[in-house]
Amino acid sequence: SQQGEEDPQALSIQEGENATMNCSYKTSINNLQWYRQNSGRGLVHLILIRSNEREKHSGRLRVTLDTSKKSSSLLITASRAADTASYFCAPINAGGTSYGKLTFGQGTILTVHP
Amino acid sequence: NAGVTQTPKFQVLKTGQSMTLQCAQDMNHEYMSWYRQDPGMGLRLIHYSVGAGITDQGEVPNGYNVSRSTTEDFPLRLLSAAPSQTSVYFCASGPYPLLNANYGYTFGSGTRLTVV
Numbered sequence: 001s002q003q004g005e006e007d008p009q010a011l012s013i014q015e016g017e018n019a020t021m022n023c024s025y026k027t028s029i030n031n032l033q034w035y036r037q038n039s040g041r042g043l044v045h046l047i048l049i050r051s052n053e054r055e056k057h058s059g060r061l062r063v064t065l066d067t068s069k070k071s072s073s074l075l076i077t078a079s080r081a082a083d084t085a086s087y088f089c090a091p092i093n094a095g096g097t098s099y100g101k102l103t104f105g106q107g108t109i110l111t112v113h114p
Numbered sequence: 115n116a117g118v119t120q121t122p123k124f125q126v127l128k129t130g131q132s133m134t135l136q137c138a139q140d141m142n143h144e145y146m147s148w149y150r151q152d153p154g155m156g157l158r159l160i161h162y163s164v165g166a167g168i169t170d171q172g173e174v175p176n177g178y179n180v181s182r183s184t185t186e187d188f189p190l191r192l193l194s195a196a197p198s199q200t201s202v203y204f205c206a207s208g209p210y211p212l213l214n215a216n217y218g219y220t221f222g223s224g225t226r227l228t229v230v
Binding site: 003033035040041042043044045046048088090101102103104105106107 | 147156158206219222223
């Protein structure tokens, strides 16, 4: 398994602005997942993008994947105060064991000011 | 739909005590795992299981035991609690194998453990 590295570590924006978070990883993937964690709560799965997809949308979320650069980005459009949370990416390896071992980096802490 | 249920939600232990954190899921997921999260840090994998009778170690397994006798339950045992095990513990379940997953993992709401 491998863990993604999220960037930036922290992001502070005003309500209504867009928020972009990036994720880099090291080895080939089968898919990549994004999760959100509100303060003190468990992680919530947001979106999964497969290695043969370049872009995926879900409501105000847009995820892109560039396998040549081994990177993904999560865009939240028209941010709301309720989007304040930590965001984590989780790349799932293409080769080797298909065991879970879903591992996480430090995440991006997003603060949306009303 | 209960999802992933963790009990207890809060626990205070004295150093040297043992206890079991419970995790149950009702989604018939093969994969279950335990994580700990310390302040300002991401989640670190303790142990995981890909089915009943199968468990394996994660990144930080020392001081913890697990067993998986049924698909639904995956308890985490602290053998002799230490202050360094003060943390928030999350259980997660999901489809297996991951390569064929169309959706992600489901997490419990956490157990906040303090060891004094």
